[in-house]
Amino acid sequence: MTTHSEAALSPRAERLRIRAGAFAGQTAGLAPGFVQGNIAILPADYATEFLRFCQANPKPCPLLAVGEPGDPFLPGLGEEIDIRSDVPRYRIFRNGVLESEPADITSVWRDDLVTFVIGCSFSFEEALIADGIVLRHVQMKRNVAMYRTNLPCRPAGRFSGTMVVSMRPLKAADAIRAVQITSRFPNVHGAPVHLGRPDVIGIHDLATPDFGEAVPIEADEMPVFWACGVTPQVAIANAKPPLAITHLGGHMLITDLINSRLAML
Amino acid sequence: MTTHSEAALSPRAERLRIRAGAFAGQTAGLAPGFVQGNIAILPADYATEFLRFCQANPKPCPLLAVGEPGDPFLPGLGEEIDIRSDVPRYRIFRNGVLESEPADITSVWRDDLVTFVIGCSFSFEEALIADGIVLRHVQMKRNVAMYRTNLPCRPAGRFSGTMVVSMRPLKAADAIRAVQITSRFPNVHGAPVHLGRPDVIGIHDLATPDFGEAVPIEADEMPVFWACGVTPQVAIANAKPPLAITHLGGHMLITDLINSRLAML
Numbered sequence: 001m002t003t004h005s006e007a008a009l010s011p012r013a014e015r016l017r018i019r020a021g022a023f024a025g026q027t028a029g030l031a032p033g034f035v036q037g038n039i040a041i042l043p044a045d046y047a048t049e050f051l052r053f054c055q056a057n058p059k060p061c062p063l064l065a066v067g068e069p070g071d072p073f074l075p076g077l078g079e080e081i082d083i084r085s086d087v088p089r090y091r092i093f094r095n096g097v098l099e100s101e102p103a104d105i106t107s108v109w110r111d112d113l114v115t116f117v118i119g120c121s122f123s124f125e126e127a128l129i130a131d132g133i134v135l136r137h138v139q140m141k142r143n144v145a146m147y148r149t150n151l152p153c154r155p156a157g158r159f160s161g162t163m164v165v166s167m168r169p170l171k172a173a174d175a176i177r178a179v180q181i182t183s184r185f186p187n188v189h190g191a192p193v194h195l196g197r198p199d200v201i202g203i204h205d206l207a208t209p210d211f212g213e214a215v216p217i218e219a220d221e222m223p224v225f226w227a228c229g230v231t232p233q234v235a236i237a238n239a240k241p242p243l244a245i246t247h248l249g250g251h252m253l254i255t256d257l258i259n260s261r262l263a264m265l
Numbered sequence: 266m267t268t269h270s271e272a273a274l275s276p277r278a279e280r281l282r283i284r285a286g287a288f289a290g291q292t293a294g295l296a297p298g299f300v301q302g303n304i305a306i307l308p309a310d311y312a313t314e315f316l317r318f319c320q321a322n323p324k325p326c327p328l329l330a331v332g333e334p335g336d337p338f339l340p341g342l343g344e345e346i347d348i349r350s351d352v353p354r355y356r357i358f359r360n361g362v363l364e365s366e367p368a369d370i371t372s373v374w375r376d377d378l379v380t381f382v383i384g385c386s387f388s389f390e391e392a393l394i395a396d397g398i399v400l401r402h403v404q405m406k407r408n409v410a411m412y413r414t415n416l417p418c419r420p421a422g423r424f425s426g427t428m429v430v431s432m433r434p435l436k437a438a439d440a441i442r443a444v445q446i447t448s449r450f451p452n453v454h455g456a457p458v459h460l461g462r463p464d465v466i467g468i469h470d471l472a473t474p475d476f477g478e479a480v481p482i483e484a485d486e487m488p489v490f491w492a493c494g495v496t497p498q499v500a501i502a503n504a505k506p507p508l509a510i511t512h513l514g515g516h517m518l519i520t521d522l523i524n525s526r527l528a529m530l
Binding site for chain 1: 440441444445448456457459460461462465485487530
């Protein structure tokens with residue numbers, strides 16, 4: 001099922017619907033006002049290095065929570081969250097190779113797995129929209145366009161790679177305002193990492209994103225680039241751990257945290 | 266005399282030197298750490314409209330202080346400031362026509378004159394430089410390049426006009442950082458009003474600024490534009506009051522206010 005509910009449900013109600021198998025679609029627009037997170041689950045043997053990778057690269061990998069080894073619950077993020085069942089769809093990788101995209105990972109859970117929840121641009125997009133800024137991909141009901149760049153992440157142990165960025169076309173005045181607004185949200189990627197010429201960061205064709213969907217850029221707009229939560233997935237793909245579990249793009253964990261409470265000011 | 270002192274003097278010591286006629290040059294770099302201001306002095310008959318103009322256009326016209334009619338002192342800005350003698354060089358306009366550029370206006374002071382002190386980009390430039398951002402015009406010891414734009418100011422009574430902006434070329438990452446830093450200083454023009462393509466705001470040749478001096482823009486840089494304190498001078502020129510007195514460009518009032526205390530956060 002990929003249909004969205006008509007009326008907004010609470011985060012917990014959405015999770016229970018997902019847990020029950022009644023919803024396995026993308027989560028954009030669900031439980032408006034509440035924080036959604038990118039998921040990475042790794043064996044403890046890799047978890048410390050990945051934690052260091054996130055700490056060293058806070059713009060693409062802002063950590064909202066780290067679970068205890070073997071513990072599928074994340075009490076800091078919401079009531080009774082069970083990471084084994086509360087994400088609509090997962091991706092399971094073994095030695096860097098995609099194995100399956102199940103809607104539940106209870107059967108593969110192990111007592112050495114550590115869950116990482118990483119901030120997601122949905123939170124700052126809500127703040128931009130509330131400020132009157134029109135986001136084209138939202139307007140066109142597309143996934144945001146994402147691109148690999150030549151911006152290196154700081155490596156940590158076996159984790160390394162270049163940054164992936166999301167791009168939103170904005171008029172200059174809106175780009176300036178967007179810098180102000182997103183700077184208040186360091187836990188969900190914060191301020192842009194680049195704006196203007198894409199070639200400066202190694203992007204050579206905005207019409208062919210590496211992830212998500214392209215959107216048109218008008219003559220009086222510039223592309224504005226934010227660090228993206230796909231970056232840690234690339235670093236995990238490079239590290240090729242024996243087991244790694246992530247969410248499927250757009251199929252996020254819905255938490256009980258309030259978006260506006262992520263604002264630092 | 267236009268030579269600068271070797272060692273930094275206090276704001277008051279600089280003002281006393283200026284008052285005594287021992288210095289009549291540009292004030293950039295003097296009394297580092299202290300706020301400098303643009304000056305406009307108008308008859309009371311025009312002052313209320315100009316005050317409304319500043320209120321309606323806070324980015325180009327951020328008011329640091331407004332004097333009492335006929336009172337040349339500005340106790341809110343510093344010890345014993347006498348606006349008739351403490352600015353290195355003035356410009357006197359009658360009916361919109363430049364009459365003279367004296368170093369003292371005591372002889373033309375009247376009991377209906379109202380002084381306006383308007384924030385100046387020197388304050389935020391100091392914050393940018395302290396953050397490690399290189400400003401080309403400072404590096405090249407030039408006046409910042411300023412341009413007339415097609416951005417309309419909100420008119421108030423007889424005061425109207427388009428915005429004048431200052432331009433600093435920056436790499437994208439520094440431009441983003443500069444938005445963050447200058448957003449903290451709304452009393453000295455605040456965040457940029459535009460960045461990227463100059464034609465969007467009616468600037469057709471960056472090599473020929475309307476005020477100040479051009480600087481080169483490197484291939485990986487973009488022009489970043491801030492509202493400029495020359496804007497109120499243009500509005501005054503449009504209003505053509507029987508008497509108007511301003512500072513000569515770059516020859517600012519040095520106050521006792523501390524730059525970093527202008528930061529709103």
